[in-house]
Structures are given as structure tokens and as C-alpha cells.
Amino acid sequence: MSGMDSALKPRLKRRSTFEYVSWVVCILVGVGVLSSVATNPNFKWDVVAKYFTHESILRGLMLTIFLTVASMALGTLLGLGLAIMRASTIKPIAALAGVYITIFRGTPVLVQLIFWFNISALYPNLSIGIPFTDIGTAIDTNALMGPITAALIGLTLNEAAYMAEIIRGGFSAVGKGQLEAADSLGMSGAMKMRKVIIPQAMPSIIPATGNQVIGMFKETSLVSVLGVAELLQSAQLIYARTYETIPLLIVASLWYLVMTLLLSYPQSKLEQKYSHTSARVPRKARKVTLTAPEGIAR
Amino acid sequence: MNADGTIFARKIRKSFGPKTVLKDVDLEIASGEICCIIGPSGSGKSTLLRCINGLETVDSGILKVNGDDFGYYETDTAYHALPPKKLAQQRTRVGMVFQQFNLFPNMTARDNVMAGPVLVKRADKRQSAKQAQELLTSVGLGAFGDRYPAELSGGQQQRVAIARSLAMDPEIILFDEPTSALDPEKVGEVLGVMKELAKKGMTMVVVTHEMGFAREVADSLIFMDEGNVVERGDAREVLTNPKEPRTQAFLEQVL
Numbered sequence: 343m344s345g346m347d348s349a350l351k352p353r354l355k356r357r358s359t360f361e362y363v364s365w366v367v368c369i370l371v372g373v374g375v376l377s378s379v380a381t382n383p384n385f386k387w388d389v390v391a392k393y394f395t396h397e398s399i400l401r402g403l404m405l406t407i408f409l410t411v412a413s414m415a416l417g418t419l420l421g422l423g424l425a426i427m428r429a430s431t432i433k434p435i436a437a438l439a440g441v442y443i444t445i446f447r448g449t450p451v452l453v454q455l456i457f458w459f460n461i462s463a464l465y466p467n468l469s470i471g472i473p474f475t476d477i478g479t480a481i482d483t484n485a486l487m488g489p490i491t492a493a494l495i496g497l498t499l500n501e502a503a504y505m506a507e508i509i510r511g512g513f514s515a516v517g518k519g520q521l522e523a524a525d526s527l528g529m530s531g532a533m534k535m536r537k538v539i540i541p542q543a544m545p546s547i548i549p550a551t552g553n554q555v556i557g558m559f560k561e562t563s564l565v566s567v568l569g570v571a572e573l574l575q576s577a578q579l580i581y582a583r584t585y586e587t588i589p590l591l592i593v594a595s596l597w598y599l600v601m602t603l604l605l606s607y608p609q610s611k612l613e614q615k616y617s618h619t620s621a622r623v624p625r626k627a628r629k630v631t632l633t634a635p636e637g638i639a640r
Numbered sequence: 641m642n643a644d645g646t647i648f649a650r651k652i653r654k655s656f657g658p659k660t661v662l663k664d665v666d667l668e669i670a671s672g673e674i675c676c677i678i679g680p681s682g683s684g685k686s687t688l689l690r691c692i693n694g695l696e697t698v699d700s701g702i703l704k705v706n707g708d709d710f711g712y713y714e715t716d717t718a719y720h721a722l723p724p725k726k727l728a729q730q731r732t733r734v735g736m737v738f739q740q741f742n743l744f745p746n747m748t749a750r751d752n753v754m755a756g757p758v759l760v761k762r763a764d765k766r767q768s769a770k771q772a773q774e775l776l777t778s779v780g781l782g783a784f785g786d787r788y789p790a791e792l793s794g795g796q797q798q799r800v801a802i803a804r805s806l807a808m809d810p811e812i813i814l815f816d817e818p819t820s821a822l823d824p825e826k827v828g829e830v831l832g833v834m835k836e837l838a839k840k841g842m843t844m845v846v847v848t849h850e851m852g853f854a855r856e857v858a859d860s861l862i863f864m865d866e867g868n869v870v871e872r873g874d875a876r877e878v879l880t881n882p883k884e885p886r887t888q889a890f891l892e893q894v895l
């Protein structure tokens with residue numbers, strides 16, 4: 343043996359043949375794709391660059407962001423309401439929320455969006471007033487249900503159903519013992535919800551909601567079918583004129599990619615933060631959570 | 641007559657589906673009495689305790705806590721369930737300490753103790769914080785108010801849980817196997833706190849396997865088996881001279 347002190351020798355990681363092979367394959371595929379993308383003139387990268395910060399693309403991006411934020415905010419609020427209803431001990435209220443969730447999760451968002459856009463076929467006039475009196479006013483539904491309104495309503499109502507399930511999942515992760523402790527102190531249902539259930543459900547709700555935001559950001563592209571000039575539709579409007587279809591789809595895709603990457607950073611932070619908080623749940627309580635995942639109905 | 645701190649039950653029955661867990665249980669606990677309930681697993685001890693603070697409802701029978709029908713009001717023909725507000729109010733007068741502590745993990749020890757007064761009784765925050773500090777000190781945790789439950793040992797958590805119950809100033813406090821989830825060396829500190837408490841004249845009902853505690857602290861002892869109160873009497877008398885064969889068999893096993 344050499345003169346090196348065995349106690350100081352580095353310990354090397356084992357690399358399998360499979361690891362070396364996968365590196366080679368990965369590099370070959372990467373080089374192939376990149377060279378094709380770079381050399382194929384049909385990608386028209388100059389057009390991509392030209393439109394990337396084009397005014398109407400940026401306006402579309404703004405609308406996409408607005409739709410995401412607005413429908414997520416409203417959808418989460420409505421979803422919270424639905425989750426609370428779902429957990430109610432009063433049967434008809436729980437059933438109502440159940441039916442809502444089933445319908446909105448069981449049909450495609452695209453269909454729902456088109457449905458809301460065409461709601462005037464069902465109710466040509468919306469009237470607000472006191473039934474069986476002359477007091478009140480009627481509005482033309484078509485005038486009210488513009489494409490953006492329809493998009494917002496469609497996305498919100500759909501998101502609410504998914505958020506309701508996420509929030510309900512969070513509720514049911516709260517141990518039965520927690521609810522009993524709150525009950526034995528004489529807490530009211532609303533207080534128990536605010537101070538015990540919701541704070542403890544947050545660690546599982548928040549990261550899931552972050553995922554929903556990222557999903558919603560891409561989902562908004564569906565409302566292009568209603569003629570809402572969000573990001574995708576803005577790109578479509580341009581290539582309808584210029585026939586530069588692929589470059590403009592790349593522009594839109596790049597923006598979607600940039601935004602989801604930007605969102606995934608805070609998302610991973612949130613996940614970290616809340617997995618840390620859940621470590622605060624004592625060992626014993628967590629055991630209860632694992633063995634008795636019961637609803638909050640009490 | 642002032643019935644604060646008393647528990648009275650006659651022929652209470654409770655079933656879960658086809659299984660009858662409490663079979664015509666009678667109970668009479670005086671104000672300030674320390675009563676221990678012992679019995680084999682599944683005999684209905686927890687269920688009885690949970691009925692006394694409304695975590696379970698009894699199917700039939702009379703149940704009076706602090707002199708009032710608990711959770712119900714009586715008419716000529718039936719017992720009608722009280723509205724949630726009234727029930728909550730009755731519950732504030734009965735504290736409960738759980739085997740698994742059930743502290744709120746999202747609140748510090750101090751906030752746990754303050755939760756009842758501030759959130760339920762709408763007490764002044766500063767005064768409640770002061771009271772919480774006194775209570776934490778009285779259970780030997782004066783320096784631990786800012787800790788979260790996860791940062792406390794089991795014994796410490798259970799002492800915070802006791803302080804949390806006391807903060808509501810209840811006439812009655814119920815303990816369901818308060819030391820069963822603890823490491824053996826932590827049992828003493830919780831029993832110590834309970835012994836101190838026993839001197840203060842509060843009614844205490846304690847489901848326990850700690851015969852030493854029962855012998856030393858309890859006034860009365862109830863032995864339950866299969867949903868029945870098999871034997872009840874003076875704690876030391878029952879422990880040393882059990883009359884019923886089932887009690888004798890059980891005590892032989894555990895002692």
C-alpha cells in the first residue's frame with residue numbers, strides 16, 4: 343500500500359454503468375434537440391423575439407394574470423364556504439355542497455365556460471325584484487354576460503369545487519381530539535372553525551392552493567374560445583393576420599413557462615414553510631391524525 | 641340547595657349501534673369529591689366521562705351536572721336537546737383532561753391556557769394572560785409559556801392541558817387516563833399536580849390505572865365492568881376489601 347494514511351482517504355460514491363449510459367443518452371438527445379431548434383428556420387426566432395414584448399401580447403398577459411388572481415381569490419372564498427357547508431351536520435346543507443362539487447368537478451371546464459357564455463339562451467332576461475310585485479328591474483342577460491364576465495364566472499365556479507375538496511381534505515386532517523378539546527372548552531362552531539380547524543388545516547391547504555394557482559394560470563388559456571383576449575388569444579389574433587403560427591405559439595408558451603417558473607419558487611418556499619409548521623404538531627397528536635382521519639362533523 | 645360541583649346520574653344508557661356500553665349506570669358525586677373510576681379496558685369508563693361533558697349524549701336516563709339536566713331540558717313527555725349555545729355554556733363549567741393532552745398545536749402554552757377565557761368567555765386579554773401565567777406557574781411551567789406543545793415533553797403538555805381546563809374556572813374537572821400516554825418517569829409530575837388540585841375543593845372524576853393515586857387521593861372509587869357500576873364505595877375500603885368477586889379479580893390482576 344502507498345504511504346497515504348488510510349484514515350484520511352476520501353470515500354468515493356459508487357457510480358453505476360447505468361448512470362454513465364444515461365448521461366451519454368441525455369447529452370446526445372439534448373444536442374440533437376437544440377441543434378434542430380436552432381437550425382430549423384421555421385421556428386423563426388427573430389419573429390419570436392419581435393413579438394415577445396409586443397404590446398398586445400403584454401396586454402394579453404395582464405388579462406391572464408388578472409383572470410388567474412381574480413378567479414383563484416373568488417374560487418377560494420367560495421370553496422371555503424362549500425367546504426364548511428360540506429362538513430355541516432345539517433344534511434340538506436352538506437348535500438347541497440356535495441351536489442355542487444360533483445357537478446362542477448364532473449364536467450369539463452371548457453364546457454362550463456361555453457355554457458356560461460351562452461346562459462342567455464336559458465335565461466334571456468335576468469330580473470331582480472320582489473316576486474309577485476312590480477318592484478324590480480330586468481336586465482338583458484347578453485349585455486351582462488360579456489366574454490370576460492363569463493370567463494371569470496366559469497373559472498371561479500369551477501375552481502371553487504376543487505378548492506372545496508382541498509379545504510375539506512385539510513379539515514379532515516385535524517385530529518378528532520382537537521375538536522373535542524375545543525368542544526370541552528365550550529367553543530362555538532364558528533370559533534372552533536376559526537381558531538382550531540382552519541389554522542391546523544392550513545399547512546395542507548396552502549401548498550395545494552399554490553399548485554392550483556399554477557394550474558389556473560395555464561387553465562385560463564381555455565377562455566380564448568370565448569374570444570377573451572388573454573395571452574393565448576392575443577397570440578392567435580396576431581398569427582391570424584401574419585400566419586406566423588408557430589413563433590407566436592412559442593411566444594405565448596414562453597410567457598406561460600416564465601410565469602409558472604416564477605410562481606414555483608414561492609410555491610416551494612410555501613411547501614417548505616408549512617412542512618416545517620406541521621412539525622409543530624406534537625408527535626402524539628400526529629399519531630391521532632394518522633389513525634383517525636375523521637370529518638369535522640360534530 | 642346549591643348543587644354546584646355535583647354530578648347525578650340515574651339509569652343512564654348509552655349504545656353504539658348494537659353494543660350497549662353503559663347499562664343503567666347510577667352515579668352520585670358530591671361537590672368537592674374526588675372520585676376515581678377503575679375497570680378493565682372497554683368497560684365504558686371513558687364513555688361515562690364523555691357523557692358528563694357532552695362529548696357523547698346519553699340515550700336515556702337522568703344526567704344532572706351542577707344540578708342541571710346536562711345538554712337537555714325536560715318537559716312532561718321528553719328531554720329536548722338544548723341549543724348549542726346553552727350546551728356550550730354548561731360545558732364551560734366542566735373541564736376535561738384527555739389521555740392524549742389535545743393541546744392546540746398552533747398555539748403556545750400560554751395561548752392554550754388563555755384560549756378558553758379569551759375565546760369563549762370573552763375575558764380581558766391582559767387579565768387572562770396574567771391568570772394563564774399564574775396557572776402555568778402553579779403546574780410548575782411558569783417559564784414555558786412561549787413554548788409550543790411540540791416543544792414540550794408529554795408530562796409538560798399534560799400539565800399545560802390541566803392549566804387550560806382550570807383557566808375556565810370549572811366546578812368539575814374530568815380526567816380520562818391523564819397519565820396513560822406518558823413515559824413512566826413523567827407520570828409522577830402530573831399526578832403531583834393533580835394531588836395539589838385535589839386539596840382545593842374542586843370536584844374531580846378521574847379514570848385511572850394508578851391505584852396508588854386512587855388510594856392516596858380519592859374519596860370514592862367506582863369499579864366498572866361491561867357497562868355496569870359493579871362496586872362503589874370509599875376508595876381505600878374498596879381497594880383493600882373489595883366485596884364483589886369481579887372487583888377482587890380485577891384488583892388482583894392490577895396490583
Ligand SMILES: Nc1ncnc2c1ncn2[C@@H]1O[C@H](COP(=O)(O)OP(=O)(O)OP(=O)(O)O)[C@@H](O)[C@H]1O
Nearest residue numbers: 656657659661679680681682683684685686687688
Ligand atoms: N364512538 C364509538 N363508536 C363505537 N363504539 C365505541 C365508541 N366509543 C367507544 N366505543 C365502544 O364502547 C366500549 C367502551 O369504550 P370506552 O372507551 O368507554 O371504554 P374504556 O373503559 O374507557 O376502555 P379503556 O380502558 O380501553 O380506555 C368499547 O367496547 C368501545 O369499543
Ligand SMILES: [Mg+2]
Nearest residue numbers: 685686687817
Ligand atoms: Mg378509555
